[in-house]
Amino acid sequence: MTAPSIQVVPNADGRTVRFKCPHCRRNHTHGIEGVSDGTRTHRVAHCWRAGSPFMAAGYHLQLAPRGRAVTARAVMP
Ligand SMILES: [Zn+2]
Numbered sequence: 061m062t063a064p065s066i067q068v069v070p071n072a073d074g075r076t077v078r079f080k081c082p083h084c085r086r087n088h089t090h091g092i093e094g095v096s097d098g099t100r101t102h103r104v105a106h107c108w109r110a111g112s113p114f115m116a117a118g119y120h121l122q123l124a125p126r127g128r129a130v131t132a133r134a135v136m137p
Pocket residue numbers: 081082083084085086088106107108109112
């Protein structure tokens with residue numbers, strides 16, 4: 061299974077990023093390391109919903125374009 065790409069936004073703390081998960085509808089928060097410079101980086105999923113496809117392959121996090129509204133939709137490769 062290929063890990064999907066997810067657009068994230070930085071949190072106010074400057075150290076973490078978040079996105080609203082389309083599977084469990086909760087916000088998942090990850091460290092900003094490796095994401096802050098625009099790099100697409102893989103993470104183990106924080107999604108615990110049974111049957112979530114994120115659990116098998118995790119996801120790649122990437123900063124959302126500046127000024128663009130972020131949706132809960134995952135951007136599939
Ligand atoms: Zn989730």
